[in-house]
Amino acid sequence: MGEIRLVGTAHVSEKSVAEVRAAIEEFQPGIVGVELDPGRYNALRHEQAPPKVEDVLKAGNFSQLLFQWTLAYLQRKIGMDVGVEPGAEMVAAIEEVEGRGLPLALIDRDIRITLARFWEGMSLWEKVKMVYALALSVGGVEGDEIDIDALTRQDVVSAALDEFRKFSPNGARALIDERDAYLARRILDLSGRYDRVMAVIGAGHVRGVERYLSSPELLPPEADLVARPKSYPWGTIVGGAFIAMFAFLIISLAFSGVGFEVLGWAILYWVLINGVLAAVFTLAAGGHPLSAATAFAVAWLTSLNPLMAAGWFAAAVEAKVRKPSASDFQRIMDAEDFSQMRKVPIFRVVLVAALANVGSTLGTIAYFAFISPILGIDPTVIIPMGFSNFIGWLGGLFSF
Template sequence: MTEIRLVGTAHVSQKSVEEVRSAIEEFQPDIVGVELDRGRFISLTQETAEPSVAEILKGGNFGQLLVQWVLTYIQQRIGAETGVKPGAEMIAAIEEAEAHQKPVALIDRDIRITLARFWGKMGIWEKIKLVGALIYSLVSVEGEKIDVDEFTDQDVVSAAMEEFRKFSPRGAQALIDERDAYLAHQVLMLTGRYERVLVVVGAGHIQGVQRYLDAPEMLPPLPTLTAGVKSLPWAKIIGAAVTLLFLLLIAAIAFSGVGIDVLLTALLYWIVINGVLSAVFALAAGGHPLSAATAFAVSWLTSLNPLLAAGWFAAIVEAKIRKPAIGDFRQIIAAETFSEMRRIPLFRVVLVAALTNVGSTLGTITYFLFIFPILGVDPMVVITDGFSNMLQMILGLF
């Protein structure tokens, strides 16, 4: 029968590094499983090729990419405060296993799958709260004394996990519960080949993994933990709805009899409101005036096309001007302050893309909220008369 020992760690704790080394020395496992996937293992142990700017722009997941970078930055800052590099306990486990000539198993789910499922499962409100929390963390992490070793205490960990579940239930499911199950699957695969298995995972996974090891029949099928998130393409649906709503609004104004000047004003304000807010947010991201001008020029059109985004065009112009270089990606990960991060050309390009899209979205919402007060007409009269006149015209054709 295989003997399994779980070691819970904090990812930026010297105490965890020492505990991992001691556990391997004392337990003498036949294999050491570590909470890493191949990509993170390579990034921790050797130089890796960076994605090109073209690949990043083509991916288009600017918000998700920013969240990933900010989370990495926060972890780096905590690591700097404690003097321990993030992932040091995993490196210690690998080095200690190699010193004892024992194999190492990478038992975590691919980080790209985890992030995609994490982002895909969260609702819009959860994403907004997450961004707000990250912005707050960027400020509060500076100079704040954190006792990282507390996060290997199971009571503290359990309380933190419960708070995260309240904050983002679906995010917690992808980031914690699914990975508990995936890690347990991988550990159970090792039990048939080795008598003594030592597993090094974050303290937040200890209870979940142990629960599945005690009752393997409760494990969800492995393929369900790695498949893409199946959900309605809300961005495209909302984009199509905006396009339809705008066209119906313009048609109602055109057929209501309020005059061509009101119709032209409505069209003009669609361009101005979308353009101004997109440009303002591009500039707020530190974008070049030409990038802001591009955002202004295209946002009225991209807001009507669910397949396009103003941020893409602004980012292309920003990339031409800032000229991100090989090495920017690594500099972002290693940045010691958020101000330093913002000065890196690649980060600036992605930030401009993300915030321009936010500005364009707010422009569309603002337009529909305030267009009738701006025009000085009664919306019920315009809509009722407009559609009534359209219906009469259509009936007249037959």
């Protein structure tokens, strides 16, 4: 096995850029591995073609896309604050390797797999906390000043990772632990073919990678690290539950004897509460009035079909109005603040889709929470009575 040198960096540190160049000069590696996958490598080298707008809209993973863009924005914002482009230390390593005619290895897991495992692996509560924390960060809530160079000191890194594990244990597993193992596997593979291997990785991975390098028997099977996460259809399950509740409520009211007027109001409020909240959230996203009207018009129906979402229809109308183009993706990356990002058509479309869905979901929850006092009925009396009458009606219908 070849000799291995790990260089831990902070992705927005000028000091890390210098350390990478110095380490290559001093260690004289036979190959350099960098914490990149082909997609991020091409993006750093500006060799990656932007995705097609149609493909982004068809994929429908609007929440994950917003999360990815927001994380990229926050990292870039920190970089701008300290005058260093995010990933500059990786670019420095690549340029140094190319200048010396050395081979370069991309040793990180595909970012699409990492983000998928990160998002799907988190509990609902972890996702809520993550979205809230990102909203505060994007909103410009001030905190303690960040010492970028301190981010490469292992004691500081360990403390930060410990806090992240408390905040989101499942997220930490996908972003840190699994990638520690993946990086270690790639580095060990390189050391079997080269005498001197240098790996440029984030400081947060150094301790975990070192542990696996010293005890390779602890490495999990590679298939477990690259498999797409099992996705349970929670949206379909929850949506189906709401449909069953709505049907149960309407049937109970219909057979309770409260009259068709109360039944009609119950149905009308379903349309209004779902539609109004979906439209309001669409407008809050900066959506066009036509998009908000579309969200209002379809929310009552999409809430009764777990395979449909109000945001999809609102996004389709928003895309027709805003006319996003492939150049929008680069404009998102170049935006200096969140207000600039919101002006980019494709970002506006995705934001409209995500928030319209949130509004529709909240509308469904609000309906069941407030429909009884709105209608002035006692559900503990009306629903059992109506359901009992319905069962009796069924019994009479099928009796011979």
